[in-house]
Amino acid sequence: MQRLWALLGSLVFFVxxxxxxxxxxxxxxxxxxxxxxxxxxxxxxxxxxxxxxxxxxxLLSSFLRFAWDGLGTPxxxxxxxxxxxxGFYRRVRNPIYVALVIVLLGEAxxxxxxxxxxxxxxxxxxxxxxxxxxxxPTLRELFGEEYRTYCENVPRWIPRLTxxxxxxxxxx
Numbered sequence: 001m002q003r004l005w006a007l008l009g010s011l012v013f014f015v016x017x018x019x020x021x022x023x024x025x026x027x028x029x030x031x032x033x034x035x036x037x038x039x040x041x042x043x044x045x046x047x048x049x050x051x052x053x054x055x056x057x058x059l060l061s062s063f064l065r066f067a068w069d070g071l072g073t074p075x076x077x078x079x080x081x082x083x084x085x086x087g088f089y090r091r092v093r094n095p096i097y098v099a100l101v102i103v104l105l106g107e108a109x110x111x112x113x114x115x116x117x118x119x120x121x122x123x124x125x126x127x128x129x130x131x132x133x134x135x136x137p138t139l140r141e142l143f144g145e146e147y148r149t150y151c152e153n154v155p156r157w158i159p160r161l162t163x164x165x166x167x168x169x170x171x172x
Contacts, residue, residue, distance in 0.1 A: 006067035006078075013075040014063050021100055021123060026107050026116050035112040044109050051106025058088040059099035065089065076138075083143045085150055090163035093156050097127045131156065 038044040065087045066073055070080025074096060088095035104120035139147045146166075153164045 002071050003067060006071050006073060006080075007064075009073040009075065009078045010063045010067040013073050013078075017075070018059060018100060022103050022107070025119055026104070026111070029115045029119060030107075030111045030113050033111070038109065038112050044112065048106045048109030048111075051109065052103050053106075055099040055102035055106060057099075058095045059103065061087050062089065062096045062099070076134075079138075079142070083139070083146050083150065085154075085164065085166050088159075089154070090165070091154070091159040091161075093151065093154050094127075094131060095159075097124070097131070098157060098159070100127075 034045075062084075063074060065084050066080055069086050070082050070084040072078055072080030072082075088099075092098055101120050101124050104123065105117060108114065108116035108120065136151070143150075150164070150166065153166075154160065
């Protein structure tokens with residue numbers, strides 16, 4: 001039952017947070033109107049679609065992992081009960097934020113609107129500050145040594161090529 005509530009909470013938060021970041025704000029900027037393709041090259045739109053898809057995969061996976069593995073949500077009001085170090089979290093500590101920026105940059109290419117790319121930069125700067133000031137200290141307090149070890153092995157923004165495998169006390 002706890003997993004069901006976590007899944008429902010994650011779904012609600014997904015609609016609210018990424019829905020605003022990737023949907024409402026870009027709509028407000030572009031009105032979903034495409035400008036002439038960047039550099040007059042329509043293939044940039046295809047690259048944008050590829051980036052959107054590339055970003056949605058870890059985004060959706062990470063939200064599911066919060067509920068399934070962490071028994072919580074990405075929302076600060078309903079945090080996970082367990083540190084999530086599976087899926088894309090084995091390669092980068094902030095796959096949701098990385099994915100959101102990738103999708104935003106894909107939208108910028110698709111709509112050929114530099115203002116969406118500017119929004120991606122503003123969003124990332126805000127996220128960077130929030131991670132340093134709030135998220136990481138909170139996670140260190142909640143998960144202690146387990147989180148410290150995780151941080152030593154998994155980069156904050158640039159995914160590592162090989163997946164991190166945590167070793168717990170008593171593991172062979």
